[in-house]
Amino acid sequence: MKANLKQRLFSPITIAGIVFFLASSLFTADSYLLMLTAAQLIFVPLMLQLLVEIKRKHIIFTWMTMLSVFLLAVVPSSAGQIALAFIYLMFTFLVALYGVKRFFQRGFTNWAEISIDIGLMYLFVGGLWFFAYIAGIDTGFSPLITWLTAIHFHYSAFLYPISLGFFGRLHNSNLYPFIVVSILAGPMLVAIGITFWPLLEFISVLVYIFAIYCLIFLAFRTRFATNLQALFIRLSYVALGITIIFSLLYAANSAFGSWFVSIDFMLMFHGFFNCVVFGMVGVLGWVMAPPPSKQADWNFPVSKIRGKLKGAGEQRPGLVENLSDFVDVKALPYAIVHFYEKTERYQLVASVKWSAWFKPLAWCYKWISTKMQQLNLPISSTPTEMTYTIRAVDSSIDGRKNPRAWVRQVENQTVFVAIYSQHETEGRTYMNIALPLPYSSMIGVLQLDAEDVGSLVLSSEGKGDPGVYLAVGRTIFKLPLSEHFIIKEKRAGVLTAEHNMKIFGVPFLRVDYRIDEKIDSENDKLA
Structure with missing residues (x-):
């Protein structure tokens, strides 16, 4: 002193x-x-x-x-x-x-x-x-x-x-x-x-x-x-x-x-x-005695890709190789594990619901998102099928482990381009997702947990790495956004998912998904 x-x-x-x-x-x-x-x-x-x-x-x-x-x-x-x-x-x-x-x-x-x-x-x-x-x-x-x-x-x-x-x-x-x-x-x-x-x-x-x-x-x-x-x-x-x-x-x-x-x-x-x-x-x-800061530097890997996705290669069957890397799969229904590891075998129907207070902003943003072909969600809440492909991304370009791009479309308009990867911090593996934006990239670090009711929760809320970030150059900026995703098995071969997003703790977006296993993949599953 x-x-x-x-x-x-x-x-x-x-x-x-x-x-x-x-x-x-x-x-x-x-x-x-x-x-x-x-x-x-x-x-x-x-x-x-x-x-x-x-x-x-x-x-x-x-x-x-x-x-x-x-x-x-x-x-x-x-x-x-x-x-x-x-x-x-x-x-x-x-x-x-x-x-x-x-x-x-x-x-x-x-x-x-x-x-x-x-x-x-x-x-x-x-x-x-x-x-x-x-x-x-x-x-x-x-x-x-x-x-x-x-x-x-x-x-x-x-x-x-x-x-x-x-x-x-x-x-x-x-x-x-x-x-x-x-x-x-x-x-x-x-x-x-x-x-x-x-x-x-x-x-x-x-x-x-x-x-x-x-x-x-x-x-x-x-x-x-x-x-x-x-x-x-x-x-x-x-x-x-x-x-x-x-x-x-x-x-x-x-x-x-x-x-x-x-x-x-x-x-x-x-x-x-x-x-x-x-x-x-x-x-x-x-x-x-000035107290030292408790703020730790962000040390998790971040995608190097900015702007349009480049380096997409051969097709991949699922969003992840093994869901067991993230969570105890024994506590989950088979269909949830199968969806993440064999995503291509499922059909995705989404219903987008914007909060009433946010709709004027959503209408304004829609013009920008259409130009970017990124985060380009429909304004209407009418259930809409999303088609998609999952392709490998060159690790030397992205900079992360085994990246793969999930490109979703609605009527030939790109809705999402999300590059999935993973990283481990202090013995726990997190889902590390990058959404390329002009001169930057939005990063979602999600924590996965299996709930007692047999559902999988993915959340950006938690201590340490979880969060939604904006990467510009070498700067990583945590955004006032949070997302909470819960996926459940409705019946055999049919999943439902609810994706909620908040800004400054206030809900502004909810997307409800119906995820059905394609009929022509039934034989593959039994095999």
Whole structure:
């Protein structure tokens, strides 16, 4: 802990920030303005040092940014101030780009890291409002409100989400995702409410308050690296729990005209607590022992094929060589095993059902999918036969083990081109399916389980590899999609399957399949 404190507090960036802050305080007439200066020169750089591997170029550019913030209190000309504020704006823009890069290296997984990513992106919004304040841009609000919005996005939208992300590296529960979503949505909802609908501001603050108090509750049930760190982090969250009540009163005044809380009071009380107790104490708490990320790199093999399928060769009888590689086939009916290993012997009839809320999007997407000849599902729910072929794919082109393409068509229109393979992680074999897209490939990693009722479940939901991903170049991005496929034996030689898909946990597509064994394959089966 002492080593971390010494390394961060006495780093070239932190020392420069403290010196510039003290110098700025000598030239700042209104002391409340120093609350934002403290965030710009001390708190933001300290938090970034916990996330970024600092190199010489980072130190030099950060010094330039700090110098520009200091000179804003010294340079009298408006043109000079605009130029200096623009330098800080570019700094926040680069921080936001880093947040975007982090996010696209991982995708929609790990709420703790998502919270950090969004916090980094929000800093640019704070930079925009700060630039608007310095440049005197008409935002529709008074200069003071513009400045308050800038400070809001530095503390509530940058420091808080990153602190919440660090906390998520230590704590994991069903309540944590709700807290993250509420906290991340809060700054934008409050800003929209202030601008267009005061009642929305009041409601969003209520949700925000509930999330904060849930976080306080969890913080007192979470083990930290040291007792001192626990004290600092809990104290910073409690400070937010106190100051947010006055934000609620201020929002109530805007919405209903009662419980009057003045701007001056908010600056003195709310601002002081957030700056000193939440900002300074909270940042110091994480500097003592920054928790490492628990996000593991994706190490499973990914198809190299992008765009149109190339390298399809001789025909293959089934989607897999042996279903026993994935699941205990003794727990499954013979017909299910036979379908996966001898798929060509079966007829497939599908009924597509789009959720009502998603149908307008499905109609728009249909034009694109028809052009791509990929993920080209019918809009109508009328049962439709899908014809198909299964062909080997050159492993040297695809890059995975024994790949084979299942090309499905409806009335000579290609519906799916899915390249099946498999991989093993920690003793378990997963189905690894690639759907080539323009300049990319959608990857579905499915976990197979035999249920007690004699049905087979394939799901992208599970710990570790399972999921739906987008592969672009060497980047693997987890999408907010999930799929759940269950196949059952209705009677001898007849299977039914139900394929459900969700986006952000909300169902949007269901495909019901009837799978019949072709009559002319009966003799082959008996043989």
